[in-house]
Amino acid sequence: MPLAKITLQNFRNHAASELADTAHFNLLVGENGAGKTNVLEAISLLSPGRGLRRAALVDLARKETPDAADGAFAIGASLIEQGQISARIGTYTQPAKPTRRLVRINGADASASALSEWHAVSWLTPAMDGLFTDSAGARRRFMDRMALAIEPGHAKAVGQLETALRERNRLLEERGDARWLDAIEAQAAQHGSLVAQTRARLVAMLGDELSALPPEPFARPILTYVPGGPIDPSDLLAELARARPRDRAAGRALSGPHRDELQVVMAQSDMTPGQPAASCSTGEQKAMLIAITLAHGVLAASGRPSVLLLDEVAAHLDPVRRTELFRRLRGGGAQIWMTGTEIAPFADITAEAAIWRVSDGALERL
Template sequence: MTETVRPGTAAPFLSTLRLTDFRNYGRLVLGLGPGAVVLVGDNGAGKTNLLEAVSFLSPGRGFRRAANEAVARRGSSGAWAVAATLEGADGETAIGTGLVEGDLGRARRVRVDGQDATAETLSRLLSVLWLTPAMDGLFTGPPGDRRRFLDRLVLAVDAGHAARVAAYERAMTERNRLLEQGAEARWLDAVETQLAETGVAVAAARREVVGCLERLAAAADGADFPVAVLALAGEIDDDLAARPATAVEDGLRAALRAGRARDRAAGRTLDGPHRSDLLVSHREKAMPAALSSTGEQKALLIGLVLAHAELVAALTGRTPLLLLDEVAAHLDARRRGGLFARLSRLGAQVFMTGTDATLFELVGEPAQRFTVAAGTVVPA
């Protein structure tokens, strides 16, 4: 069932979603409209798989960080596809991604209006943000999880961020290899120059987005969800707060040169933004998120994701698409009502999943409700 696009609808949305041999879906064609898309079904029915498919319409490996071969339906050839019709300010755009049989073991393909494209092209057309149960341990988990989370936040407003992060990681891998091989200083000088340039660019982009979120949070009332206070912890981050980026680059390059013997012994590079951490605290209680209760951590995370969605809309002029997996399961009625009201104000197309349809009774219009069972999706 495809709803008619209403005049004046500003937020981009997927009007059609097609899956081929993706997870437990052999063939699925789903007509969609703007607003809320509620997916209800038993555990294991395929609700999260459907959201994961949509997450592949953005750069990266989807919200499960799965390998390309891992998402193909069991018993299939290994090829799979996710395709959609995107309705936006410029009209309809056909977007899609996947693997064909000859691509197994390679990067997935991206197509836009029938032409080969890059994942960065997708991010310029559509911002996809998500919140999943796997993120519930974000504040108590390792710093790497929070860095990846922050980089996704940056990518939603800066399509070039993924390329910067990838360039930095390639340079770091190359430096580690050269150190292990005992390469000449001139080779290390060259790769450390690249490492410093890309590393400071990555750190500066993170710092800018954290600053924007801080300013947005300062205006929030925190009535439904506690306000998260953010800070970056790392030598590069501290340096950027005190000096121009060019001076920070020089400092990082000097630190890398001075630390060669230490890093060779450690087997890894010990200076750079890959050592930074995102610190989150509860503003009202002045308490680190890691020390807050489980319920408060969930509420902090939801509030942070909602604030980021509002930031994306403000900075890019394009409301993001939201994927909220099991988001209402541990919220009381007041917070569920606050969540749905805030989503309605945002105006985004938002996919929500749950096992209990009554949790979504307060979802406003427009809304579509589907029942998911064993790889089938039908209107509820």
């Protein structure tokens, strides 16, 4: 049970909510708009990044009442390992700086990236159902979030790559000193190679896990990492230098890890590639997303506490797939948080789950 005593203060529609005595399965039930997904979003913010909705910080603070008008919120949780509290982690904003996210770990200031050193958080939400038809950028973010749950240093490398590419674009536009360009491109090549190698390892590891899963009742996807440029740092550095005229004209770098792609096809019964995921039915796409999420959950739970957030995942599954989903989740090492509008679809796990009813931002333990 990685997380216990989770607290939300002035977050979304939650004035002051607490979830204690958590379990392996944790279930939030209530009507649409009650605040169930807000709890999952709060938990997702106990990891690096912008959370499962990618919302701006100023949109997260509760605004319904005058006492919450300062624009600040706070989220905290205890990390539990082997029945003992191993750390207390939290993230918050301050009224004077509502656009700056702050983090504390065991009472000391820390960076957001440091949260990934303590536990891994991943999620599947209805907003992700269109991942295979979305932009390549959405799939890169999907890869990066999964990679971060396995290799905590990945977020830093991605940030350093983005910073180096922005500076390179500025120097190209201003026709800056070639020596500065050389230095910036060396940084971009170093960090970009690390990013690309991590993504390639992630996809290979996911492929191994997916091939070991039974093909039914969830569709089995075949994943391919397609690099947007050279992966070797020396080759990437040479490509950046060669492409300066082209990239100056385009106003951006046209090759490199920031152009990577994740290709997904649905496997046929003999594990040969079949139909591209983007062309599959909505149900098949959902089943492949669940399969990827389950495979990633196995990897993320290896050697580190992990949390898996599943928003409205059971509502659109038939009884056979629901039963299989709960069976696989029960055997995994991750703590599970799920939402639903009613308890009935979760009948297989209610006896072992911690359950809260959510109503207008208030929680009632059932």
